[in-house]
Amino acid sequence: MIDNTLRLRLYRSMLEARYLETRAHELFLQNLVKGTTHLALGQEAVAAGFGNAMREDDYTFCTYRGHNHTLVRGASMTGILGELMGRDCGLMRGKGGSMHLTSVEHGAMGSYAIIGAHLPIAAGAAWSAQFRNSGQVATCFFGDGTTNIGAFHEALNLAVVWKLPVVFVCENNLYMEYTPIASVTAVPRPAADRAASYGLLPIVIDGNDVEAVHMTACDALAKARSGGGPSLIEALTYRHGGHSRADPAKYRPEEEVQAWLARDPIPRYRAQLLELGVDTQMLEGIERECMAAIDEATETARASPLPPTEIAFTNLWADGSASWRN
Amino acid sequence: MAELTYREAVAAAIAQEMRRDPNVVFIGEDVAAPGGVFKATLGLLDEFGPRRVRDTPISEQAILGAVMGAAMTGLRPVAEIMFSDFFAVCWDLVANQIAKTRYMTEGQCSFPLVIRSANGGGVSFGAQHSQCIENWAMAVPGLKVVVPASPADVKGLLAAAIRDPDPVLFFEHKALYGTKGEVPDGEHVERLGEARVLRRGEDVTIVALALMVPRTLEAATVLKREHGIDATVIDLRSLVPLDARTILKEVARTGRLITVEENPRACGWGAEVAAIVSDEAFWDLDAPIKRITTPHLPLPSASNLEDAVIPNVARIVEEIRSSMD
Numbered sequence: 001m002i003d004n005t006l007r008l009r010l011y012r013s014m015l016e017a018r019y020l021e022t023r024a025h026e027l028f029l030q031n032l033v034k035g036t037t038h039l040a041l042g043q044e045a046v047a048a049g050f051g052n053a054m055r056e057d058d059y060t061f062c063t064y065r066g067h068n069h070t071l072v073r074g075a076s077m078t079g080i081l082g083e084l085m086g087r088d089c090g091l092m093r094g095k096g097g098s099m100h101l102t103s104v105e106h107g108a109m110g111s112y113a114i115i116g117a118h119l120p121i122a123a124g125a126a127w128s129a130q131f132r133n134s135g136q137v138a139t140c141f142f143g144d145g146t147t148n149i150g151a152f153h154e155a156l157n158l159a160v161v162w163k164l165p166v167v168f169v170c171e172n173n174l175y176m177e178y179t180p181i182a183s184v185t186a187v188p189r190p191a192a193d194r195a196a197s198y199g200l201l202p203i204v205i206d207g208n209d210v211e212a213v214h215m216t217a218c219d220a221l222a223k224a225r226s227g228g229g230p231s232l233i234e235a236l237t238y239r240h241g242g243h244s245r246a247d248p249a250k251y252r253p254e255e256e257v258q259a260w261l262a263r264d265p266i267p268r269y270r271a272q273l274l275e276l277g278v279d280t281q282m283l284e285g286i287e288r289e290c291m292a293a294i295d296e297a298t299e300t301a302r303a304s305p306l307p308p309t310e311i312a313f314t315n316l317w318a319d320g321s322a323s324w325r326n
Numbered sequence: 327m328a329e330l331t332y333r334e335a336v337a338a339a340i341a342q343e344m345r346r347d348p349n350v351v352f353i354g355e356d357v358a359a360p361g362g363v364f365k366a367t368l369g370l371l372d373e374f375g376p377r378r379v380r381d382t383p384i385s386e387q388a389i390l391g392a393v394m395g396a397a398m399t400g401l402r403p404v405a406e407i408m409f410s411d412f413f414a415v416c417w418d419l420v421a422n423q424i425a426k427t428r429y430m431t432e433g434q435c436s437f438p439l440v441i442r443s444a445n446g447g448g449v450s451f452g453a454q455h456s457q458c459i460e461n462w463a464m465a466v467p468g469l470k471v472v473v474p475a476s477p478a479d480v481k482g483l484l485a486a487a488i489r490d491p492d493p494v495l496f497f498e499h500k501a502l503y504g505t506k507g508e509v510p511d512g513e514h515v516e517r518l519g520e521a522r523v524l525r526r527g528e529d530v531t532i533v534a535l536a537l538m539v540p541r542t543l544e545a546a547t548v549l550k551r552e553h554g555i556d557a558t559v560i561d562l563r564s565l566v567p568l569d570a571r572t573i574l575k576e577v578a579r580t581g582r583l584i585t586v587e588e589n590p591r592a593c594g595w596g597a598e599v600a601a602i603v604s605d606e607a608f609w610d611l612d613a614p615i616k617r618i619t620t621p622h623l624p625l626p627s628a629s630n631l632e633d634a635v636i637p638n639v640a641r642i643v644e645e646i647r648s649s650m651d
Contacts, residue, residue: 315428
């Protein structure tokens, strides 16, 4: 059951993610974030719904569009912004960057920038959990484009054959990078229509409805945890922006963009909460706190020194060194 | 000392480590019930059961993803990629994921895993089941690359690879599976990154790997007997870590360096060894460094054609002899 405490947590999680990525975008425009960013603005309900359903020691595997998934597991805003800005306070001290956010201590087992790679890796973590009988579940988030690469199919098949505690979550935002997913996929629902190939139920949910996402997540995690094996969930959602910083997303029809902006998960949930009788001041309080947190994180990250250059030459191997010969 | 075949030493090493550490697991295609297509893992399923020794689908990406995810969460997995040529269908997992993730995450996770694979030619399997790909692996920072030539080293180095906290690619030579050799009794574990001087001579230092080791040893005998050339032969045993020190030391003594490589010529490990020696021991050299390799070609299948391209004893003898004129 979803009570008001959980509702406010879901709202807060979405808001933190929204503010974090909006800030990341602003910092990019100020040239303080280098390289590239792949924002999930508009897709916060998936991260919030799932993240709040997980056990503390569960595993999250996500893609380069993974800021939200890393944040919701408990990684700090400072650590994430610092990593994007290439500062010493970054989660990986600047050695990973935006596309590889990882915080193992929080169960955020990595953001993977090669499409499909992390599905079999998540299956491997699930195999380990099964082997150790730890009760942990691995959840693996990926986009619609991933459903057309081989690793997707290899991972699903293995996960079902070995009955692994893993939940595969396709965030279908209708576009694989710049191309409409429907124009390059043999079936209308890129993930759900493939589920039957692996003996799984086709599950399609409104990925912009945070409570629906959360309840689906709870069911799939419970099934995995109790030995029921994997699930494949397709969450319909939409990117407010382009694929990456370089993409103004002009290829999307204006009416489609407007229709999805009207379904923005955050204002939508706010209205729902008010209807349920949640106090406006309570919500405004959360909004103020989240904004204060992102402002503080921004300042801390900006003040953080650059990573010392010597760390570029360390930690290739478990002994901390990078030496390959004597 | 017991006499084991190279293939028996594989199972002996995995069994030794599985008895010692309950977190060691082993997966691959046809490895459990069938005991491997080269029969190198016979008996493991019987002793350790299906929980620890598992057959997989033909899904190399899933196999390597599974061992990566397992290694980063507390297991110590061993995977088999049946033929090293098949690394080409899962190279993303090797080169982008397994090799880089520790570095990118600034050491947040480790990958104590081994990927073993049948490598090399000489058995007429054709161009897609005969390659030497240890150079592909050596070219990627973050992978250890171990290549044994004898049954004793298969056991000792594979055991060391399984205990190692970093990812190791372990290349078994398929033409050596049937060879026999003495293997120390009881627990046998070698150290990674130590070359071995198999024979010491005064005239020339020859560095070899895998199948080229027995061929080079035989060539050295012929060189001595028929041409009076006394060669040092080094079995390199691992490319990463690379034991440059042993090579430099022997070159300082003999003044000459020859590498014998089964791999196609361009960017072979011998080129790296040659670069190190010319850079760091140029004034020790009395002659140009020579590389004996397979030409830069895919491998042909017919035995006579294969034998015409992979360095054999006669060619090793002739190339070294003529370089000493």
